[in-house]
Amino acid sequence: TSQHFDTCLGCLACVTTCPSGVQYDKLISATRHQVTRNQERTFSDNVIRTLIFNLFPYPHRLRPLLVPLFIYQKLGLPKLVRKTGLLKKVFPRLAAMESILPKVTVDSFRDNLPEVIPAQGEKRYRVGVILGCVQRLLFSPVNEATVRVLTANGCEVVIPKSQGCCAALPEHQGQAEQAKALARQMIDSFENTGVDFVIINAAGCGHTLKEYGHILADDPDYREKAEKFAANVKDVQEFLASAGITAKLNPLIEGDLTIVYQDACHLLHGQKISLQPRQLLQQIPGVKLKEPVDAALCCGSAGVYNMLQPEIADELGVQKVENLLNTGAELIASSNPGCSLQIKKHLELQGKTVTLMHPIELLDYSIRGVKLLRK
Structure with a gap:
């Protein structure tokens, strides 16, 4: 078994x-x-x-x-x-x-996001942001971009310092008590913040956060709290597609930019989020979106699967990268840190230098008017 x-x-x-x-x-x-x-x-x-x-x-x-x-x-x-x-x-x-x-960069050692960041212009929402574990250490630019995009679109952002891990890793690998303890800590961190929604930018984390009601179903002290918390969790792309982009979006490059969006399994299958990231990317002037063959194929990351079952994971990684490259896209957009690491590994093994970014980073560049360099 x-x-x-x-x-x-x-x-x-x-x-x-x-x-x-x-x-x-x-x-x-x-x-x-x-x-x-x-x-x-x-x-x-x-x-x-x-x-x-x-x-x-x-x-x-x-x-x-x-x-x-x-x-x-x-x-x-x-x-x-x-x-x-x-x-x-x-x-x-x-x-x-x-x-x-x-x-690993100098940014990996910084933890400099304030606890409350005001909205730019008219305040539309007060939202909490979850920083993640690996995300906050090795993908801190994604978190910073997330905050900038939210504030630029009328959101006051709250980042409780007491937040920890979302519990995705232990929950996905059968560590029940550890998962429950981490879920309780996360709920407590946001309990008195008065946020309208809790925003997450990593697919695997988002799926687990939305499952808190199930994870803590047998806990009489947290069952109702968990269900309420889970109901307020939104992936950042899901939230922005619903709330609407109010900030002006600028082209990322001179001329058209072809992008292929990589579906993270826990976003596509776990949270049923597929159209929203594509809709947001297509709002950026000049973006041409490509679709890969077998878009729903797992890249092999699957949490820590690529560390525990490296051979099978590598087979999937090779196939996924070939499918993405065959679109001819200049840039890969990936919404999950694990997927991004896996895809970057296999791009390097195939000697390819295609840029890979989180969709929220592309929106951030577009809002700030930062231009990408063509490779």
């Missing part, structure tokens, strides 16, 4: 395709919790899982580790490690983690 469920991506395509409307996402989650409780794992499996679950959901633990990683990259060691292939032979899962490591 453990082997069968460990090789399941949890991409939730089964939820979309099932003609009977079976809620496979909840069945997968419940089964993974049972597997974790009842199945013995190998020593190496336990080591890597312990490492992941005790580091990734806790940014304050992860941030100090960025120092040696920063030095490691500055010394040019990643190229040497990958060229020898030794790490892949001895510790394939550790090699998989190393292979998707994004560039």
Whole structure:
């Protein structure tokens, strides 16, 4: 049972395709919790899982580790490690983690967003923003772009300092008690903020946040709070498509810019969000949107799947990148940090230098009038 469920991506395509409307996402989650409780794992499996679950959901633990990683990259060691292939032979899962490591920058060590950021012009909404774990450390420009786009469109932004992990990682991997504890902390962080909506810019996190009512269904103290919180969660693209863009949008480049949008599984299958990101991108002057073959195919990231099942993940990553490149698009728009890391890895392996950005970064550039450089 453990082997069968460990090789399941949890991409939730089964939820979309099932003609009977079976809620496979909840069945997968419940089964993974049972597997974790009842199945013995190998020593190496336990080591890597312990490492992941005790580091990734806790940014304050992860941030100090960025120092040696920063030095490691500055010394040019990643190229040497990958060229020898030794790490892949001895510790394939550790090699998989190393292979998707994004560039650690000075921004990764900063935590400088204020707790309340006023709206520009007339205030239309008061919204909370969730920073994420990996997102806040390694994709901080996406969070900063999110705040700028929201404030430029009449939103007062609230970012509680007490917020932690959304619980997606432990929830998707059967760590029930850890997931519940993190969900309670998140609910408490936003309880007295008076926000109209809670905004998230990462697909996997968004799906879990919207499932809080299910995760805490057996908790009498939090059940109602969880349902109310989940009802107010919106993916940033979902929110903007509904609220409307009021700021002026400028071209990103001289002439037309061809973009291919990459559907993140937990956005497409988990949250049923597909049209909204495309509609927003098409509002940017000069943008021409391309559609890839088999757009619903998982890229192989699937949370931490590409670290736990690297071989299968690589097969999917190769196919996904080929499909995206075959559109001839100049830029890839991706709404999830895990997907972005996986796609960037396979673009590099194929020797391609196509730019990859979050759609919210493109909207931010467009609002601020920042031009992209053509490669």
